[in-house]
Amino acid sequence: MNAEPPLVEVKGISKRFPGVRALDDVSLSVGHAEVLALIGENGAGKSTLLKILAGVQPPDDGEMLVAGRPVRFRGVEDALQAGIALIHQELNLADNLDVAGNIFLGREPRRFGLLDLATMGREAAEWLGLVGLDLDPATPLSQLPIGRQQLVEIAKALSTRARLLIMDEPTSSLSARETETLFRVVKELRSRGVSVIWISHRLGEVKELADRVLVLRDGKNAGEISTRAEIEHDRMIRMMVGRDIDRLARRPSHRPGDVVLSARDLRTPAHPGHPISLEVRAGEIIGIAGLVGAGRTELLTTLFGITPAVGGSMAVAGRAVTPRTPIEAISAGLALVPEDRKQQGLVLEMAVRENMSLVALWPESRAGFVDFARERRLAAEMIPALAIKTPGDRQAVQFLSGGNQQKVVLAKWLAMKPKVLLLDEPTRGIDVGAKAEIYDLVHRLAGEGLAVVFVSSEMEEILSLADRALVMHEGRLAGGLSRGDLTEENVMRLAAGGSAERMSA
Amino acid sequence: MSGQATTGNRAEAGWRVLRGLVSPKILGIIGLLAVVCLYTALASDNFLKVGNLENIVHRTALFGILSIGVAFVIITGGIDLSIGSVVCLVGVLLPWLLVQHGWSVPAGVGFVLSLGAGIGLVHGLLVTKLGLQPFVVTLCGLLIYRGVARGLTQDQSQGFGTAYKGLRSLATNRFPIFGEGGFELPATTLIFLVIAVLAAVFLNRTVWGRYLLALGRNEQAARYSGIDTGRMKLLAYVISSTLAALGGMLFVLDINAAQPSDFGNFYELYAIAAAVLGGCSLRGGEGSILGLLVGSALMVVLNNMINLAHPQYQNVEFAIIGGVILAGVIADELVRRAARRRPAA
Ligand SMILES: Nc1ncnc2c1ncn2[C@@H]1O[C@H](COP(=O)(O)OP(=O)(O)OP(=O)(O)O)[C@@H](O)[C@H]1O
Ligand SMILES: [Mg+2]
Numbered sequence: 067m068n069a070e071p072p073l074v075e076v077k078g079i080s081k082r083f084p085g086v087r088a089l090d091d092v093s094l095s096v097g098h099a100e101v102l103a104l105i106g107e108n109g110a111g112k113s114t115l116l117k118i119l120a121g122v123q124p125p126d127d128g129e130m131l132v133a134g135r136p137v138r139f140r141g142v143e144d145a146l147q148a149g150i151a152l153i154h155q156e157l158n159l160a161d162n163l164d165v166a167g168n169i170f171l172g173r174e175p176r177r178f179g180l181l182d183l184a185t186m187g188r189e190a191a192e193w194l195g196l197v198g199l200d201l202d203p204a205t206p207l208s209q210l211p212i213g214r215q216q217l218v219e220i221a222k223a224l225s226t227r228a229r230l231l232i233m234d235e236p237t238s239s240l241s242a243r244e245t246e247t248l249f250r251v252v253k254e255l256r257s258r259g260v261s262v263i264w265i266s267h268r269l270g271e272v273k274e275l276a277d278r279v280l281v282l283r284d285g286k287n288a289g290e291i292s293t294r295a296e297i298e299h300d301r302m303i304r305m306m307v308g309r310d311i312d313r314l315a316r317r318p319s320h321r322p323g324d325v326v327l328s329a330r331d332l333r334t335p336a337h338p339g340h341p342i343s344l345e346v347r348a349g350e351i352i353g354i355a356g357l358v359g360a361g362r363t364e365l366l367t368t369l370f371g372i373t374p375a376v377g378g379s380m381a382v383a384g385r386a387v388t389p390r391t392p393i394e395a396i397s398a399g400l401a402l403v404p405e406d407r408k409q410q411g412l413v414l415e416m417a418v419r420e421n422m423s424l425v426a427l428w429p430e431s432r433a434g435f436v437d438f439a440r441e442r443r444l445a446a447e448m449i450p451a452l453a454i455k456t457p458g459d460r461q462a463v464q465f466l467s468g469g470n471q472q473k474v475v476l477a478k479w480l481a482m483k484p485k486v487l488l489l490d491e492p493t494r495g496i497d498v499g500a501k502a503e504i505y506d507l508v509h510r511l512a513g514e515g516l517a518v519v520f521v522s523s524e525m526e527e528i529l530s531l532a533d534r535a536l537v538m539h540e541g542r543l544a545g546g547l548s549r550g551d552l553t554e555e556n557v558m559r560l561a562a563g564g565s566a567e568r569m570s571a
Numbered sequence: 572m573s574g575q576a577t578t579g580n581r582a583e584a585g586w587r588v589l590r591g592l593v594s595p596k597i598l599g600i601i602g603l604l605a606v607v608c609l610y611t612a613l614a615s616d617n618f619l620k621v622g623n624l625e626n627i628v629h630r631t632a633l634f635g636i637l638s639i640g641v642a643f644v645i646i647t648g649g650i651d652l653s654i655g656s657v658v659c660l661v662g663v664l665l666p667w668l669l670v671q672h673g674w675s676v677p678a679g680v681g682f683v684l685s686l687g688a689g690i691g692l693v694h695g696l697l698v699t700k701l702g703l704q705p706f707v708v709t710l711c712g713l714l715i716y717r718g719v720a721r722g723l724t725q726d727q728s729q730g731f732g733t734a735y736k737g738l739r740s741l742a743t744n745r746f747p748i749f750g751e752g753g754f755e756l757p758a759t760t761l762i763f764l765v766i767a768v769l770a771a772v773f774l775n776r777t778v779w780g781r782y783l784l785a786l787g788r789n790e791q792a793a794r795y796s797g798i799d800t801g802r803m804k805l806l807a808y809v810i811s812s813t814l815a816a817l818g819g820m821l822f823v824l825d826i827n828a829a830q831p832s833d834f835g836n837f838y839e840l841y842a843i844a845a846a847v848l849g850g851c852s853l854r855g856g857e858g859s860i861l862g863l864l865v866g867s868a869l870m871v872v873l874n875n876m877i878n879l880a881h882p883q884y885q886n887v888e889f890a891i892i893g894g895v896i897l898a899g900v901i902a903d904e905l906v907r908r909a910a911r912r913r914p915a916a
Contacts (some may be wrong), residue, residue: 372795390808396797413789415856422786424796431778478796 108469213244685818
């Protein structure tokens with residue numbers, strides 16, 4: 067044992083919210099130059115713990131030590147002073163400013179009372195170099211893809227001399243390549259003595275990056291894996307869930323029925339030069355793979371009428387409709403679980419049950435009056451069906467954990483009983499157990515004749531859930547892979563713009 | 572369904588109505604209203620006189636109608652600055668059409684109310700179809716309608732003289748509900764109550780009310796959920812201007828004289844202040860009808876307080892009203908923060 071006290075240590079932390087005991091006597095310590103992964107099911111209290119560490123929320127109980135000295139954070143500034151910086155799950159940058167402006171926001175170097183742009187640019191470039199970003203500090207932030215914005219946020223944290231970086235699901239919206247870059251940066255930082263605590267539901271990533279794993283279950287410490295060699299998938303699951311979960315196994319396909327969704331030469335406004343044709347049959351589950359920016363989300367939003375097609379035609383269940391608005395899409399029987407649950411999926415301040423009923427509200431109303439009994443019944447059905455963790459159906463969704471919010475979005479769309487379900491990254495932020503449940507659910511619905519089209523950046527999800535995969539590359543459909551050809555190599559090759567290798571002729 | 576479940580549902584439905592009315596948010600302002608009433612009653616013997624109370628109730632109803640209207644727009648995250656000018660335009664047009672141009676009563680009333688709806692429709696279309704900012708659109712409205720009113724009448728005060736008693740009784744009638752000599756309920760109160768109940772039912776019990784609240788909080792999510800956000804916003808502007816027109820009509824029927832240069836001046840600000848005091852957030856998505864009632868009453872009682880208790884301060888009335896509102900809003904925010912910080916039990 068080292069005589070030096072750990073970098074940060076918390077003991078006996080508790081935090082309650084109305085109706086929820088988010089943290090109950092939790093302890094954690096992180097050493098110098100260490101990468102600690104925090105894992106646990108949705109609603110286990112991970113984000114809450116990190117928020118307390120970063121001074122966003124005060125704990126109800128418990129003590130915190132930084133380098134052995136007790137501290138009490140009254141706000142994020144206090145935590146920053148102590149060298150602890152939180153990288154937000156929702157990036158917290160001002161996208162009307164340039165990169166340097168963001169890095170020094172609120173701490174701008176000044177000369178004679180004016181912004182010292184030269185110093186700002188020079189120093190910003192240094193910090194950017196540290197996170198492996200080689201770009202002009204005067205680049206407007208809005209021009210950067212999300213992965214690079216995240217690196218900018220890390221550079222910003224480093225520029226405040228942070229010793230401990232806290233990241234809440236940093237990889238959930240990154241492409242595979244961006245994730246790799248982030249990991250490289252984290253390893254580099256570790257070798258320079260910076261510590262990192264990060265949350266992930268992707269256990270493969272945990273295995274790759276973490277020095278140590280801390281597990282939370284129902285707001286309590288549920289164990290720790292303290293040597294790299296012992297970090298393995300099944301063990302982590304057992305600690306998180308308290309039992310074994312089958313590896314995501316491929317389920318047998320259903321016999322496909324009639325074509326329910328077809329698109330012919332559909333041109334999305336984002337990539338009008340690449341007409342897309344596809345057919346989806348009842349009972350089929352189609353995965354759309356590709357790199358971030360390949361035009362997958364645009365394809366879904368065009369199918370759903372949010373970014374209406376600029377050419378081509380569609381038919382749903384034999385009826386010709388090319389939706390110009392989501393209203394037309396919904397009445398044709400389409401549903402879309404959108405990419406960004408906070409912006410597009412939920413009305414955060416409204417109750418769980420009000421969010422769930424939002425789409426089904428009109429068809430189930432009586433002469434325009436809300437059918438409250440029906441609304442309650444819907445919530446009573448969906449909450450256990452999707453294992454949503456909430457103190458009640460009247461809880462505002464903003465107080466649910468990220469994964470549980472995602473389940474509410476899913477419930478909202480299942481409530482309208484769609485013919486075709488479009489899903490954009492359906493399990494982003496969802497824990498392994500719930501993921502398996504959602505896959506089961508999707509599979510069961512497909513068995514009842516639902517056609518499913520989902521976009522996913524997770525290879526495992528494409529491989530285990532899809533009956534057939536379409537791979538997109540730079541706005542065009544690079545190819546289709548039937549079950550027999552559906553391998554990681556083929557998906558990767560098509561996504562990169564190559565061609566697949568046929569296994570079954 | 573079992574009998575027990577039905578009783579439970581009914582109980583919960585009742586509870587929901589109650590909760591829709593008295594949110595904790597407006598408890599503070601109810602308290603403020605009580606304090607101002609108490610203070611005025613102690614400072615002036617005239618406050619509790621029947622005539623004065625009648626007048627307060629009457630004016631609360633009139634301003635309440637305006638503020639229900641603007642609340643719909645505020646809930647969508649917009650603002651309507653044109654209300655005072657619509658009040659003015661309608662207030663001078665009605666007597667002008669009836670008295671100077673000999674229009675029939677139904678034609679005149681029908682015209683001014685449709686004019687209000689039409690104005691709201693134009694505002695709504697400019698906001699939703701052209702994407703203009705509500706502040707700008709309705710600010711221009713504020714300037715245009717008053718200019719038109721002054722131009723049409725050549726700045727001459729308009730009134731009904733001694734005619735049109737029947738029509739005017741809509742605003743001037745009093746119902747002696749407690750017998751002769753007791754408190755008489757102004758007719759305007761009944762009109763207000765009907766509108767308030769309809770608005771509360773619309774907001775809290777219908778699908779469209781839910782849509783308005785949802786889009787006020789997160790327009791994008793509402794659109795993704797298949798809500799016709801454009802049409803709902805349009806509706807809000809139409810409601811706002813139509814109620815402004817109705818209010819303008821009642822004001823002129825009551826006062827019997829409308830001076831185009833100052834009739835309805837600042838009324839949009841009274842209406843907005845009442846809505847904000849009553850729990851509407853200018854960020855949208857929030858609002859309770861009972862709150863609007865209390866907010867409007869507070870505005871009227873403040874004015875009454877200055878008139879009765881401190882007539883010498885009449886020229887600083889705006890400063891006093893502004894100060895009290897600011898104090899109320901600050902107190903409200905502080906209370907909310909304290910509640911948030913207190914660890915949950
Ligand atoms: N401000 C709040 N008010 C009420 N309840 C809250 C609040 N914040 C969190 N909770 C509740 O506390 C519990 C823990 O939430 P937390 O966000 O820490 O979970 P998590 O482990 O990060 O889950 P996920 O993996 O889904 O992100 C959840 O049940 C959540 O609903
Ligand atoms: Mg979380």
